[in-house]
Amino acid sequence: MFKPKAILAAGIAALCGFTASADAASVISRLNPPSALFTFGDAGAPYIARFLPGQRFDLQCTVQPDTGLTVTSVSFKVDNAVVTGTTNLTTTGLVGGLAANSAVATRYAYSITKPGVHTLTAIATLSDNSVVQAVGNFEIVRVPGIGTLKNVIVMIGDGMGAAHRTAARLVAKGVQQGKANAPLNMDTFPYTGMVETSSLNSIVTDSSPGAACYSTGNKSNNNQQGVFPDDTTDAFDNPRVELIGEFLARKKGKALGIVTTADVFDATPGAFGSHTSNRGAGTGICDQYLDETAVSANLKVLMGGGRKWFLPKATSGSARTNATDYSLPAAQATAWGVAQGAADENRDLLADFQTAGFAYAPTKTDLTTVAPGATKLLGLFTLSNMNVSLDKIGKRRGTSTVVDDYGFPDQPMLDEMTSAALGVLNKNSNGFVLMVEGASIDKQAHNMDTERWILETLEFDRAIGVAKAFAQANKNTLVIITADHECSGAGLIGASVVTNSQLQTRAASGGGAAQLRTGVVGTYDAAGFPVYTIEPDGFPTTTDIDKKLLVGYAANADRYEDWLTNPFPLRDSQQPFNGTAPLNTYPNLPVNRDTTGNFLITGQVSDTTAVHTASDIPLSAFGRGAQNFSGYFDNTEVFFKVMSLFGTR
Amino acid sequence: MPVSQMIEEIGELPALPEGVSELRFKDFYKLPVGPRGLEPAETLKKLDGTKVRLVGYFVFEDWSSCSCPPDSSADTATRKARRPLPAWMKHVVPGRIMMATRPVTVSLGHYGLCDDLPPQVAYLNIASKYGEPVFYRPGLFAVTGTLVVGNKDEPDGRISYVRLAVDSETDVVPVGRIPGSANSAPVPARASAPTATAANP
Numbered sequence: 001m002f003k004p005k006a007i008l009a010a011g012i013a014a015l016c017g018f019t020a021s022a023d024a025a026s027v028i029s030r031l032n033p034p035s036a037l038f039t040f041g042d043a044g045a046p047y048i049a050r051f052l053p054g055q056r057f058d059l060q061c062t063v064q065p066d067t068g069l070t071v072t073s074v075s076f077k078v079d080n081a082v083v084t085g086t087t088n089l090t091t092t093g094l095v096g097g098l099a100a101n102s103a104v105a106t107r108y109a110y111s112i113t114k115p116g117v118h119t120l121t122a123i124a125t126l127s128d129n130s131v132v133q134a135v136g137n138f139e140i141v142r143v144p145g146i147g148t149l150k151n152v153i154v155m156i157g158d159g160m161g162a163a164h165r166t167a168a169r170l171v172a173k174g175v176q177q178g179k180a181n182a183p184l185n186m187d188t189f190p191y192t193g194m195v196e197t198s199s200l201n202s203i204v205t206d207s208s209p210g211a212a213c214y215s216t217g218n219k220s221n222n223n224q225q226g227v228f229p230d231d232t233t234d235a236f237d238n239p240r241v242e243l244i245g246e247f248l249a250r251k252k253g254k255a256l257g258i259v260t261t262a263d264v265f266d267a268t269p270g271a272f273g274s275h276t277s278n279r280g281a282g283t284g285i286c287d288q289y290l291d292e293t294a295v296s297a298n299l300k301v302l303m304g305g306g307r308k309w310f311l312p313k314a315t316s317g318s319a320r321t322n323a324t325d326y327s328l329p330a331a332q333a334t335a336w337g338v339a340q341g342a343a344d345e346n347r348d349l350l351a352d353f354q355t356a357g358f359a360y361a362p363t364k365t366d367l368t369t370v371a372p373g374a375t376k377l378l379g380l381f382t383l384s385n386m387n388v389s390l391d392k393i394g395k396r397r398g399t400s401t402v403v404d405d406y407g408f409p410d411q412p413m414l415d416e417m418t419s420a421a422l423g424v425l426n427k428n429s430n431g432f433v434l435m436v437e438g439a440s441i442d443k444q445a446h447n448m449d450t451e452r453w454i455l456e457t458l459e460f461d462r463a464i465g466v467a468k469a470f471a472q473a474n475k476n477t478l479v480i481i482t483a484d485h486e487c488s489g490a491g492l493i494g495a496s497v498v499t500n501s502q503l504q505t506r507a508a509s510g511g512g513a514a515q516l517r518t519g520v521v522g523t524y525d526a527a528g529f530p531v532y533t534i535e536p537d538g539f540p541t542t543t544d545i546d547k548k549l550l551v552g553y554a555a556n557a558d559r560y561e562d563w564l565t566n567p568f569p570l571r572d573s574q575q576p577f578n579g580t581a582p583l584n585t586y587p588n589l590p591v592n593r594d595t596t597g598n599f600l601i602t603g604q605v606s607d608t609t610a611v612h613t614a615s616d617i618p619l620s621a622f623g624r625g626a627q628n629f630s631g632y633f634d635n636t637e638v639f640f641k642v643m644s645l646f647g648t649r
Numbered sequence: 650m651p652v653s654q655m656i657e658e659i660g661e662l663p664a665l666p667e668g669v670s671e672l673r674f675k676d677f678y679k680l681p682v683g684p685r686g687l688e689p690a691e692t693l694k695k696l697d698g699t700k701v702r703l704v705g706y707f708v709f710e711d712w713s714s715c716s717c718p719p720d721s722s723a724d725t726a727t728r729k730a731r732r733p734l735p736a737w738m739k740h741v742v743p744g745r746i747m748m749a750t751r752p753v754t755v756s757l758g759h760y761g762l763c764d765d766l767p768p769q770v771a772y773l774n775i776a777s778k779y780g781e782p783v784f785y786r787p788g789l790f791a792v793t794g795t796l797v798v799g800n801k802d803e804p805d806g807r808i809s810y811v812r813l814a815v816d817s818e819t820d821v822v823p824v825g826r827i828p829g830s831a832n833s834a835p836v837p838a839r840a841s842a843p844t845a846t847a848a849n850p
Contacts, residue, residue, distance in 0.1 A: 206759075263763040280761025280806075306763075307686075314800060315686035316678070316810050319762055323806060350685065362684035383682075384764050405750060406767045407682035443765075447754065608711045609756065 026069060028134035029098075030062040031122055032228045032239045033218070034200065038136035048200070049138035049228075050217055050636065053113040053648050055247055056336070058239035059083065060106040061122035061134060062231040064099035070127040074105030077121040083107055088331045095231050104231055106239060108335030115142035141217075141640050147647030149624050150431035150476035153422075153467045154214055154642075156268055157460045158207060159442025159453075159487025161617050163551070167450075167492055168457035170549055171540055175529045185465040186481045189620035191630045195638065196616055197485045200229070203614040207267035207442070208279040210484030210635070215272045215435075216241040217639035225267060226275035235278035236326040240336065244639065245272060245297035245433050251648060255428035256293065257301035257421045261414055261459075262439030263384045264289070264306040268484060272435045273299060276326070282309045282319060283345065284326030290353055291339040294376075300428065301421045302353075303379035304439075305386040307362075310350035317383050320345040353378045361420075364412035371420035375427055379417065382408045388440050388452050389413065389459035393539050414438060414463040422470050431476075436463055445488040446609040450551045451543040451565045453490075462538055471623035478626060478645060480638065482619035488610035489554025494527035496520055496563060499546040507562035507597040516562055516599035521550055555611045556604065562597035662791065662824065665702060669793055672701035674750035674769040677811055687768055689798065693811065697798040703771055703813060704791045704824060708747035710740070711756035742804050746773050746783040748792065748813075757805060772809040777817040789824040 033049030036042040051057060063071045071091075076083040090104040105124065112118065118140065123133045157164065165186065173182040180187075199205035200219035209220035218241050221229045227238035245256035260269045265282035273293040274285040286309040293299040308319035322343035333340040354360055359374035361367040367379055386392075387403050392411050394400020403409050412420075418436050425432035438460030444453035464481055471477040496503055498520055506515040522528065530549045533541040543565045550563055605611050619638065621629035625645040629638075665671060676692035740757040747755075748771045755764045773792055775783055794813035801809050815821065 266760070266763040280757075280763075282762055308762075311686045313808065316689060316800070317682075317687035317768060318800070319808055321802060321806060321808065324762075360684070366684075383687075383768055384762070384766065387765075402751075404681070405769075407678065407680045407687075407769075409681050443760075446756075446759070609754075609759070 025066040026124070026126055026130065026132045027064050027099075028061050028122055028124060028132055029064050030060075030229075030231055031120065031134045031136045032060040032230065033057060033120070033136070033138045033241075034228060035120070035136035035138060037119075038134055043137065046634075047117060047137060047139040048219060050141050050640070051111075051138065051241070052143060052217070052247065052640070052643055053115060053140055054111050054251070055217075056109045056111045056240075056242040058106055058108050058228075058241075058332075059110050059120065059122075060104060060228070060230060060239040061124070062098070062102065062104050063124040063132065064102045065126050066130075067100070069130070070101045071103035071105070072125050072127055074103070074122060074124045076107050076110075077123065078112060078118050080119070080121070083110060085110075085335075086331065088329065090232060090237075090329070093233050095233055098231060102231070106332070108332050109240075112140055115140045143640065143644040144647045145649040147643075147645050148476065149478055149642075149645035149647075151425075151434070151474065151478070152432075152642055152646070153434045153436065153471070153477065153479045155436045155438075155460070155464055155467060155479065155481045156211060156214070157438045157441050157457065157481070157483050158262075158268055159445045159485060159612070160438070160457060160460070160483040161486030161490060161613075161615055163490040163492055164441055164445070164453060164457050165618065167454050167490070167549060167551060168461060170492070170530065171454050171532045171543070172458055172461070172534060172538070174531055184461045185468055186461055186620050188468070189479070189481060189622040189626070191621045191626045191628075193619045193621075193629045194616045194632045195482060195619050196632070196634045197483075198614060204612050205485050205614075206279075206612060207484050208271060211268040211271035213635040214482075214638050215243045215245070217636050217643070219636060221277070223279050224277040225271035225279060227277055229277065235276050235281050236284055236341070237329050237332060238275070238277045240275045240332075243272065243275075243297060244643070245293065245299070247643075248433060248646060249296060249298035252646070253428075253430035254298065255300040255425050255430070255432040256297045257425045257432060257434040258289075258299070258303070259301065259414070259417050259421050259435065260304035260437040260439050261386045261388075261456075262304055262306075262437065262443075263309075264302055264304040264380070265309055266304075266306075266385075266439060268437045268439065269302075269304060269435065272433075273297065273302075281324040281326065282306070283321060283324040284341065286310060286349060287326060287341060287344075287347070290349065290356060291341055294356060296336075296338055298428075300375065300432070301377045301424050301434070302358075303361075303367075303377065303381075303417050303421060305380065305382040305384050307350070307380035308383040310348075310353070310380060312348045313345040319383075320347070320349075350378075350380070363408075363410040364416060365410055367412050367416065367420050371423055374424050377420065377424045379412070379420070381411045382406065385440065385443070386411055388444060389455045389539065390452055393455075393537055396537065397535075414459050415466045418463040418466045422466070426470075426474070434467075436467065438463065442487045445490060446611075448488060448553050448556060448559055448610050449566055454543070455539055458539060468622055476624050478621065478623045478642065480619060480621050480629065480642070482638070483617040486613045486615040486617050488556065489613045489615070491552050491554060492549065493552040494521055494523040494550050495530045496546075496548050496550055497522035497526050497528075500544045500548070500564075503544075503548075503563060507564055507594070510596060510598045512598040512600070516597050520563065522547070553610050554604070555613045556601065557607050557609050557611075558603045559601055560594040560597060561599050561601050562594040564594070566593060662704065663822075666793070669700045669702050670696055672696055672703045672796060674703070674705060674771075677769045682768065687810070689810075693796075693798060696796050699796060700793065701796045701813070702791055702793045703748065704789060705748040705750055705771065706752045706789060707785050707787075708749050708766065708770065709752070709754040709785045710747070711754055711758065740805060741782045743780045743782060744775055744778045745803070746775070746785070747771070748773055748790070752787075762806060770809075770811070772803065772812045773815050773821070774812060775815045775818060775821070786823070791822045791824050793820045793822075
């Protein structure tokens with residue numbers, strides 16, 4: 001509900017800090033959990049902060065005292081009842097711009113079971129005995145105590161919007177006379193919804209809050225996962241929200257699995273196993289996987305790239321630094337019952353995982369060997385992101401050496417990782433939460449590398465097939481296919497009307513739009529139905545067929561386009577000896593790919609790659625409770641829909 | 650296209666200057682990588698501290714900042730910048746550029762250290778670009794400098810292992826034909842329709 005007048009008035013009140021005395025300049029400038037009541041004075045729905053009965057979260061406020069004053073104490077009330085327990089004051093390590101003697105006050109690991117909307121009041125007493133207070137609210141969502149769901153598999157195609165799904169289907173299955181010849185695995189899911197993806201501070205989210213909404217039921221600022229924003233500089237001391245894995249391990253003894261094709265510290269996997277306001281703090285995020293998540297969330301499976309965070313700093317290839325490590329305030333660690341952590345860049349995290357009972361698989365071959373007998377599984381197949389499917393499949397076909405050049409020739413595909421993960425997790429009799437991410441759909445869409453993200457989507461869909469088969473065999477399992485956001489504003493604009501040979505000739509001509517747009521881009525009737533040949537491995541023989549599918553980008557950076565598959569991953573000139581400028585010139589446009597064709601498409605954004613968009617993303621559901629996932633809903637609602645199937649006791 | 654294949658297309662590289670050894674990316678580490686970290690190859694260790702020539706691609710560092718928080722990892726005191734860089738260059742490490750065996754893009758602002766860098770990366774510290782950004786150039790380059798091997802914290806939070814101390818930009822030489830240049834190695838023809846498997850030879 002939007003209330004402009006109320007917001008204006010309340011906004012002024014918020015700026016004044018809801019002060020108790022008219023002349024006091026002291027102010028409570030932030031109150032967590034965030035709420036429209038605190039920020040805008042809007043007491044109505046929708047409620048920004050929503051939790052499960054018994055789900056833990058931190059209460060926190062920032063107090064900026066008037067000149068010459070200090071903060072002596074802070075207390076919190078919920079529905080006018082004083083919250084018991086210690087409130088900790090932090091006065092150092094605060095962000096710039098706050099008044100002198102400001103304090104951040106936190107009551108850690110609060111929870112309440114009574115459903116409904118609750119009023120949160122922060123009351124700060126200052127050194128002159130004046131009092132300042134602020135009021136916000138949060139909601140405890142009513143969910144059944146007893147649920148019938150045992151397992152959930154959350155599959156996130158990072159950046160995967162409707163166009164990515166459609167493109168994958170067109171390439172893999174084809175269309176004749178207006179109907180797809182066959183569906184993708186994700187198309188066979190019986191229920192589909194549309195999900196709004198905005199984050200706490202922007203209509204356009206990044207992957208941290210875009211994924212954390214599914215693990216916490218709450219919004220975060222961009223770059224933040226498992227926490228609310230605060231006014232300290234420490235990236236790991238933010239007010240926390242209990243994650244789905246932590247809650248279900250604590251309440252029901254469920255296990256957690258995290259599988260990705262990215263570096264395992266990346267935002268989406270990190271959102272299911274860490275609490276930080278800095279998605280880039282890889283050392284701390286990976287340490288938390290073992291120190292916290294393996295203990296409090298029963299983490300049993302962690303697979304992807306990112307070995308560099310698990311090697312002691314002195315080891316070649318390590319990326320561990322104290323600057324990206326974590327150490328919690330003692331009171332926060334105690335309240336949450338987790339390890340405090342330490343800046344220990346020389347830690348051998350890989351060895352520590354093995355000591356904790358994790359079987360380790362550095363290759364696909366090892367994965368095949370160790371997974372069947374493992375009760376805990378760690379797979380780290382590259383130093384950072386895993387290679388993309390185009391390159392992994394190329395190795396298996398014996399026609400590409402990219403993975404050899406990277407030094408990791410034996411990497412598993414995502415469906416193989418998913419299968420291994422399910423085998424391990426299914427040994428936990430209490431059930432599990434498994435997150436599987438097709439990470440490079442997003443990364444290749446950023447690069448506007450059409451063929452690579454289409455193949456990433458196909459790799460993801462094959463993993464979906466594995467999850468679906470598991471759910472068919474285990475009826476108390478729910479599988480959700482969704483994304484964290486859309487990436488690149490991809491749109492299927494039609495198909496080429498020329499053969500591949502003709503397209504190559506045009507691309508080599510330097511004729512620009514006259515050669516690569518006019519007479520090439522077929523729309524409406526001219527687009528027809530592109531036909532790709534699919535190999536037994538599930539991927540196309542070639543992506544440069546005659547009259548191929550053409551994709552445009554609404555969130556694009558400047559780029560040259562020739563529609564042909566880029567022989568190089570990522571950005572560089574296909575013919576690097578053309579147009580090389582003198583070393584001291586300024587590269588005013590970093591568009592170095594496909595330049596020969598001279599068909600420049602000017603981007604709407606000034607970034608050097610395409611960006612995320614605020615477009616809704618599709619969600620498909622299969623299995624127990626799937627019928628709850630149709631219609632339009634906010635991304636945080638997915639968490640509550642899942643948890644209503646699990647129940648909270 | 651990896652460096653080795655591109656060199657084959659070009660043919661012979663210019664003769665090595667006296668006292669300079671050829672260092673190849675394949676000489677960095679033992680491949681394939683074992684179950685833990687990287688193991689430096691004997692060639693790399695043997696050439697440590699000597700003048701070497703390395704042929705490779707610059708890494709394209711996307712400096713756009715997305716919505717990332719202030720860069721607390723970059724120690725500006727150690728950057729020794731001659732003058733402050735504009736805000737949009739906050740991820741720039743002055744005087745440095747990375748070189749790899751393949752064309753590759755990294756985006757510290759978007760992804761932090763979650764990247765697609767191959768393990769074989771050399772960090773070029775160019776003395777004549779002291780305090781200034783080193784701008785990306787497409788194409789293949791031969792760089793001559795003193796090889797320094799060993800872990801070192803970089804100002805952007807990375808840890809380098811192979812570094813080249815390069816005196817001047819003149820030690821960074823494009824390989825292949827430059828428009829208007831007498832250096833006229835033929836431009837390789839575009840590969841015929843790249844297949845899904847052969848797109849990345």
